[in-house]
Amino acid sequence: MxxxxxxxxxxxxxxxxxxxxxxxxxxxxxxxxxxxxxxxxxxxxxxxxxxxxxxxxxxxxxxxxxxxxxxxxxxxxxxxxxxxxxxxxxxxxxxxxxxxxxxxxxxxxxxxxxxxxxxxxxxxxxxxxxxxxxxxxxxxxxxxxxxxxxxxxxxxxxxxxxxxxxxxxxxxxxxxxxxxxxxxxxxxxxxxxxxxxxxxxxxxxxxxxxxxxxxxxxxxxxSSLNKTTAGNGSKAIIAFGIAYNYVMEVKQAENLNIPVLKISQYPLPDKLIKEFTDQYDDILIAEEGYPVYEEYLKGYFGNKKFRGRLDGALPRTGELSPDVVAKAMGVDSDANRTIPSIVAGRPPMLCQGCSHRDVFDALNTIFTEYPEQHVFSDIGCYTLGALPPFNAINTCVDMGASVTMAKGAADAGLHPAVAVIGDSTFTHSGITGLLDAVNDKSAITLIISDNSTTAMTGGQDSAGTGKLAEICKGIGVEESHIRTFVPLKKNHDENVMILKEELEYKGVSVIIAQRECVQTASRKKRQENKK
Amino acid sequence: MQTNIIIAGVGGQGILTIASIIDLAAMQQGLQVKQAEVHGMSQRGGAVESHLRISDSVIYSDLIPKGKANLILAIEPMESLRYLPFLAPDGIIVTATEPFKNINNYPDEQAIKDEIAQTGKHIFVDAENLAREAGNLKAFNTVMLGAAANYIGISKEALEKAIESYFSSKGEAVVQLNIKAFRLGTAAI
The missing domain is CATH 3.40.50.970 (Thiamin diphosphate (ThDP)-binding fold, Pyr/PP domains)
Known part of the structure; x- marks a missing residue:
């Protein structure tokens, strides 16, 4: 094949x-x-x-x-x-x-x-x-x-x-x-x-x-997914999933003859584990993720023969690498180069021309009129509004939480309580929260920064494209408080005015800031040119 | 044989094109390949890298261990330094000279060059001008591939063949443009 x-x-x-x-x-x-x-x-x-x-x-x-x-x-x-x-x-x-x-x-x-x-x-x-x-x-x-x-x-x-x-x-x-x-x-x-x-x-x-x-x-x-590689000595390793690759990388590079039990199917094969562990007095547990089975094998009283993320043999958090696994296997690295201090960080940022930029610019302008800026945001490209030069948002927790956290904060008396969510995240988990706000007449301003795609993951179809205003209307947001603007520099003043009006409204308002994602727009253009 | 390559750049610069061509060449030579890449948030203008490993025997780790990269192939000079801990003592940096400045605190360009020069074996490539000479700035990455061709562990002929296969769906003109860019890259060092 x-x-x-x-x-x-x-x-x-x-x-x-x-x-x-x-x-x-x-x-x-x-x-x-x-x-x-x-x-x-x-x-x-x-x-x-x-x-x-x-x-x-x-x-x-x-x-x-x-x-x-x-x-x-x-x-x-x-x-x-x-x-x-x-x-x-x-x-x-x-x-x-x-x-x-x-x-x-x-x-x-x-x-x-x-x-x-x-x-x-x-x-x-x-x-x-x-x-x-x-x-x-x-x-x-x-x-x-x-x-x-x-x-x-x-x-x-x-x-x-x-x-x-x-x-x-x-x-x-x-x-x-x-x-x-x-x-x-x-x-x-x-x-x-x-x-x-x-x-x-x-x-x-x-x-x-x-x-x-x-x-x-x-x-x-x-299962053939669980298998033992024989070796010598009193030390051994149980390697789970991808951790097996790092263990084998080190074993191969250093010519080590350490026995390895690979586990790729659960529930744990207890007999296989017992037979293996009984033979050795020092067993490294290499797991990608939480020390789930290390904790299980160590037991409540902490059998010290099992080493891993819990006793510091491996880092408690983060992805494994061949380097941390090598160290846990007792192999000293001779790699001594370091990143020169001159190298500046290069964090991800919103694309040039991105519509979210204009949304945050408008938000930051209107918030100069209030003593404090509290913007509840969500999961997507616009989470990058947290970084300079915008520093525009205060929260990002889980899909849809912008709407409901703004609602809770408004219920507590915070004004203005502003939420910024993307179109795809809104249909994923924002609609039900908005219904709560409508039913409670909570004073929130929800900005749906609608670029008509699921942008952060590469521009997949977004479930609510072309339907957002209708959805909001359908769950009871008053039509006069469903506003739409086009986030562009030339519309900045007008958009700030719309924000100002809705921020002062003591009920649920939704502002749909609609402009296509620059990435999907240019991809479409390239595809059209091909034709 | 085993070659470990870090390809470094900024999200959107197309480092995965280079990786794909090398992958293809390696596969056509019947070699093993592992190539880890960055998707997701960092692709939005952030630092991105690909770990590419080629071998005639089994490759276990998708990631290159520190100190084991034979080559850092960088599309951007500062980015070549970000992965220095991976570079082997006798490894080489092949980097484009043109900086990509999408951050306010981009360091002094000369200081970056000096740092690269201090690391040991290194080659600076004026890829932008060479790509222009080849006929299109988009061939920037293929110029860089040409400049690094001596350090990949795959013959230039095999790399050219992979370039042909990779770009064949885009027509003969694009293939020839990239072959020319590749050769200008190889000739530049």
Whole structure:
């Protein structure tokens, strides 16, 4: 079969197509976006009619994927780590229902928070939901393990959680393809007790899920994803997921003969772990993310033979690297070059010509008339309004929080309470909060900085494009307080006036600052020129 | 053989084009490749880098260990210094001379050059003028690839073949422009 150079994310996508999915459901989020994009651009997926349009948020994506599974077909759902928080209700309950067609949940974690608000470890969710978790170490294993995960899902009638991290998702390697297989036929589930989570059914299903754990553990024992590399001495390493690469890098470069147990499938294979750990008195636990299994293996009383992130052998936070792993393996580095002090930081910034710039300029002008500036903002390119020269925002917490935090602050008496959110984030999680504000007549001014795309992740379709004013009107914002302006320098004075009027209004106002993202606009232009 | 390359620049400068051509050349030679890149927030005008590793045997880590990069190929001079901890003692910096100033506190240009000169083996490339000579400023990256060609561990012929495959969908004129830019780069050092 073909070999190709693929990002980890693309390997997931290709593997899912080849494993016979009928649909992928996702909301864009770094480092998971490229999975869905690959499927959208795949001629084979298009020819087969594989569903691949973007969902409004991770919860809607998750539920749609579950519905496709209910109908008997295979579905893939993808998100970044914090996206699983949004989909958590559906996720945890889908462990109780189980699935019909195979369903795999790919969650891409972002240790070191390259493009994220936290570095939560999705493996904890796997334990939480009592679901099998697959955590591959390299791109080929990723490709192969996706097929395996779909098979596991269909054999066990459970969704399977598939965890990758930024470094695997955004790194390329040569991947060899397997022969593709057909999609499942339409075969909707007829088992009502399984899907209707009334307490009586749910109790029964939950009991079955717990009883299945022994089977899942025995599958982990037999899995080729979990394997031992023999060696000598009293020291050993247990390496999880991508951490295995760093361990093997050091082992190869330094010609070390240290035994390594690689774990890429959970629940933990207890027998394999016990047999391995019993042989050694010093075991390094290398995990990418939280010290989830280090804590488990150390136990409540802290067995000192296990070293890792908890005792400082590895850094407590952040992404692993071959360097920190080498140090934990007792290898001294002779690298002694440092970054010269002359090198200045070069943080990301809003593009030249970006519409958000004009929104922040207008906001900063109007706030000169108030003693203090409090602007509740959100997740997207416009979060960069936090940096100089704008310094325009005060918060960025989670998708949609700008609206509801402004509401809470307004309820507390803060005036003006201004929220700035992007169009895609607004439809993702801002609408319900706005309805709360409308129902409470909270005095907030919501600015939807509408560039008609999901810009930060590379310009994916935005669910509310062309519908924002109608949405606001539909949930009860007064029409006279739904204002629209075009954020351009030449409109600055007029836009400031509109802001001033609405900031002084003691109710809910929405200002839609509408101008297309400069990146998507120039991409469209290039594509038109090509034609 | 194993070559470790850091490609450095600023988000939007197109460092991934260079990486893709080298990847392609390596694959066409039947070599192993790993190439980690930066997506997401930093692409908005921030510092970006790609770790590119080529080998005739298995490559484990997607990231290059510190002190193990044979080459820092920089599209921007200050950015070449940001990844200095990765450069091997006998490694080389090949950098474009033209600074990209999208920050207020960009350091003195001469001081940057002096720092680069102090690191050891280094080559400055006037890529902008060479790209212009080739016929289009967009060929800047291909000029830089040419200038670094001696240090990639893949023959120039193989790199040219990869340039042809990479740009073939854009037509013969674009292929020839880039071949010319590549050769001007190789001749400049």
């Amino acid at each position: 073909d070999t190709q150079l693929l990002l980890g994310a693309e390997a997931i996508a290709l593997a899912a197509i080849d494993a016979g999915i009928s649909g992928v459901y996702a909301y864009p989020g770094t480092p998971s976006t490229e999975i869905t994009e690959y499927i959208q651009q795949s001629p084979i997926a298009r020819q087969k009619g594989v569903h691949s349009t973007w969902a409004t948020n991770e919860k809607t994506a998750y539920e749609a994927a579950l519905g496709m599974s209910y109908a008997g077909k295979r579905s893939l759902v993808c998100m970044k780590h914090v996206g699983l928080n949004v989909a958590a209700d559906a996720f945890l309950n889908s462990a109780i229902t189980g699935v019909n067609g195979g369903m795999v949940i790919v969650v891409a974690d972002d240790p070191s928070m390259h493009s994220s608000q936290n570095e939560q470890d999705t493996r904890v969710y796997g334990k939480f939901a009592f679901l099998p978790v697959i955590e591959p170490s390299n791109q080929q294993e990723t490709y192969d393990a996706i097929r395996y995960a779909f098979d596991l899902s269909e054999q066990q009638n459970l969704p399977v959680l598939f965890r990758v991290t930024t470094r695997l998702s955004h790194s390329r390697a040569v991947v060899k393809q397997q022969p593709p297989r057909e999609e499942n036929i339409l075969n909707p589930s007829k088992e009502k007790r399984k899907w209707i989570l009334l307490p009586a059914n749910a109790r029964n299903n939950y009991q079955q899920l717990l009883e299945k754990q022994a089977t899942l553990a025995s599958l982990s024992e037999q």
